[in-house]
């Protein structure tokens with residue numbers, strides 16, 4: 186049995202590889218790790234990070250805080266406090282102020298995506314696209330290690346008002362009864378695969394009631410990359426695989442939405458064994474990850490990764506664009522470059538790996554692909570396309586933005602051909618007004 190051990194600031198000295206970190210890197214870890222959540226584990230440190238290649242090593246970049254993640258003034262403030270031997274409370278208070286200045290949830294998204302039941306918000310439910318409900322089980326709000334760029338950090342540092350969570354599977358079931366268009370339930374987090382099998386089972390079994398007409402159960406998880414022993418080690422793992430088999434035997438599609446960021450995560454024996462065991466249950470493993478500067482901003486890395494996924498029986502799914510997070514500047518890749526990386530990788534792989542879509546932005550109106558960069562009537566433009574949308578009528582519709590090498594998100598793009606606004610803007614604004622009215626109504630009732 187492999188014992189899961191985590192390393193955070195309080196036991197930083199015990200981290201495998203700590204000895205090879207420079208004084209400066211240790212200091213950076215302590216400073217940035219005081220503001221943004223830091224957690225890694227023994228598997229990541231012993232089998233994925235190449236300590237001879239630190240700090241450039243992609244897995245080190247993915248799990249260890251880096252200096253440029255904070256703005257210099259914020260960095261200096263925390264560094265000064267630590268150097269002056271400030272108390273934990275003082276450091277915490279300063280860190281909290283900095284955290285609050287980094288807004289991880291774009292305005293309106295929380296309210297607009299919420300699930301509503303009898304005009305009440307259903308805790309832990311997000312329902313943005315007609316067919317698919319996201320569910321955030323309370324006990325799944327953490328991960329086997331933390332990705333440095335991750336926008337879910339408010340949940341990990343327990344800013345409770347930003348936290349979507351729920352123990353209430355009953356409420357989810359009531360919600361699904363009232364929304365028969367929903368065919369997919371996607372468990373997400375954090376990482377739902379941090380939960381014990383028994384707990385996962387207690388969340389899943391109520392969804393296998395035929396009256397609900399759920400066709401697909403999905404789990405968004407990074408466990409196959411950060412802790413593959415979850416699927417290989419001991420009785421817990423065997424039970425989990427039995428649960429997977431049970432879902433498949435119920436006649437449903439089980440999709441493990443595996444988050445792989447770099448080909449090294451697929452290279453270890455245990456990672457390959459984990460994938461094999463999951464696939465043997467009849468589950469389909471679909472792979473997705475954001476494009477992250479310093480981690481996987483290379484067509485070669487992506488081509489190798491999606492080729493390996495196909496070789497191991499998994500299905501490449503999405504390449505996401507990194508969205509606005511506290512440390513976006515350090516990790517962002519402009520859309521034009523993202524399109525180039527995607528295209529260069531896509532060209533190199535077998536047709537079977539071209540189930541892979543991207544670069545895709547999960548933006549307020551929907552998932553928007555940068556689908557091409559072309560010249561139309563003498564103007565260089567970026568062709569965009571919804572692959573998911575708040576209004577299903579927008580899906581698969583092409584629209585055009587003026588070419589912009591700097592833009593790294595949808596809201597930085599301007600319409601092409603001198604148009605004033607994108608076609609969906611008025612409708613989206615109406616939806617925002619509707620949401621505001623609904624929230625107002627709920628607030629008034631509660632008062």
Ligand SMILES: *Cc1c(COP(=O)(O)O)cnc(C)c1O
Pocket residue numbers: 298311313314317318319371547552572573
């Ligand atoms: C990505 C996403 C989904 C799932 O979309 P698919 O294209 O079906 O994978 C569902 N809800 C939200 C809010 C999402 O961002």
Ligand code: SF4
Pocket residue numbers: 327328330331332335336337374375376406407444
């Ligand atoms: S595994 Fe997912 S939720 Fe967890 S830190 Fe990484 S990106 Fe965030």
